[in-house]
Amino acid sequence: MTVETHRLDRHTSLVAPWPALLLEDEGALVVADIHLGMEEQKEAEGIHIPRGVYSDISNAILKPTRETGASRVVLLGDVKHEFGRPLYVEWAATRKLIKALEDMKVRVDVVRGNHDNYIIYILKEMGVPLHQPCMELGRYTLLHGHLGPETLPPGARRIVMGHEHPSIAVRDDLGLTHRYKAFLHGSFGGLEITVLPSVSPLATGSDVNRIPTSELLSPILRSIDIDGFTPYLLDVGYTVERFPELRTLRNF
DSSP states (O other): OOEEEEEEESSSEEEESOOEETTTTEEEEEBOOOOOOOOHHHHHHOHHHHHHHHHHHHHHHHHHHHTTTTSSSESSSBBBOOSSOOOHHHHHHHHHHHHHHHHTTTTEEEEEEEOTTTTTHHHHHHTTEEESEEEEEETEEEEOOOOEEEEEEEEOOOOOOOOEEEEEEETTTTTTEEEEEEEEEEETTEEEEEEEEETTOOOOOOETTTSSSGGOOOHHHHSSSOOEEEEEEETTTTTEEEEEOOOGGOOO
């Protein structure tokens, strides 16, 4: 499927139908919460995943990179899944993904997430910079989202983050509930914020239209009112649809 861009503002667009944001003025594609190796953890817990998810993950990153002509890709935290030392499969998958991007002649940056302990060893080996707690790129402050608002640099105005794995739960006429990954975009207190969905098909995340603010994962989002934010529901590989403001979807 050919990618389509859905403009959020003058400089940023959603890259439909993928969980990616294009910073047009920087030529940078941003994705979050890749969680390489998550299927191995599920297998260890006795949950069999019928097929590997690496191809889905790599396709969701490489395809929009190629079709938008991005010169830079920012992996916005939680590149790997295991909190401790990387499993062999995580190490191998991380190398494979970064090499595939470098073969496309794009620059790769990683912003550290809460799952990215020890990833510095892989990145040093490959010459990829690790930014913590955030990365400032032109007008943008790029961060994972697991740390509090006090970690935002002075003067930050345009925030791009992950960590929350936002999703929207909707109920059909039969009373069945369907969940969709979602982008969230809105402004509060002088900050313009875009929250990215997880790249991993196994990380569905928080039903942000059903849980109270106090139960959100990100301390940044817990500190603000997101009811005025606009969700863009994502059916990966098929479409992105803009929905009404979050406040209208409460208990939807």
